[in-house]
Amino acid sequence: MQSATDDIVSGIMARWAAAFTRLDAAGLASLYSRSAFFFGSNPTFYRGNDGVKAYFDGLPRWQSPSVEFTDVRTAQAASDVINVAGTATFTVEHGAEPLVVKITWVIVREDGDWKIVSHHVSSKTPLIRQ
Template sequence: MQSPTDDIVSGIMGKWAAAFSQLEAKALASLYSRNAFFFGSNPNFYRGRDGVQTYFEALPRWQSPYVEFTDVRTAQAAPDLINVAGTATFYVEEGAEPLVVKITWVIVREDGDWKIVSHHVSSKTPLIKQ
């Protein structure tokens, strides 16, 4: 049985995946806080909805992109704050290797709705061997 926190997160992930599959930059940006911090798959840092929209507008226009979220963990850090971690697997071109990243989001209640205030992805490939 899912918790209310899991339901909130899966709802946002569903909207995010649907907008990504259409490469709808404005729809994706609407899921973010006006104060969002965003680190995506390039080295640049983006701020706010305008920054998020700029990031998604600059992506290649793939024919059939989609994302799959797995290993998702959530924690209600405060009444209006949810921590999220998981894996995002991006399929962007048929026959191409998927891009698999670790993803973390911080989701905040803003103006009565839940918005992503922090977005960070990083490589699943180890940077330090132990």
């Protein structure tokens, strides 16, 4: 059974995926808090809606970008805070090898709406072998 928290997260993920497919930087930035912290696929640290928009504006203009979120886990950390972890599989061109990353978000209620306040992706390839 899907919880209200899962519904909030799946709604944000659906809007995120739709905006990514259009490479809509403003649409993506609108999903983030004005005080967002953002680590994407490059080493630069971005802040706030303007930083998030700058990140997405800087991406290549791929012909067929898409993303699929899988293995998503959610936890209501407080009444206005949701913790999210999962896998994001990005396909940017037909026939190209997909980019698969671990993704974490912290989502908060801001001005009555749910916004991503922390975004971090990292490699699925182990950095330390045990």
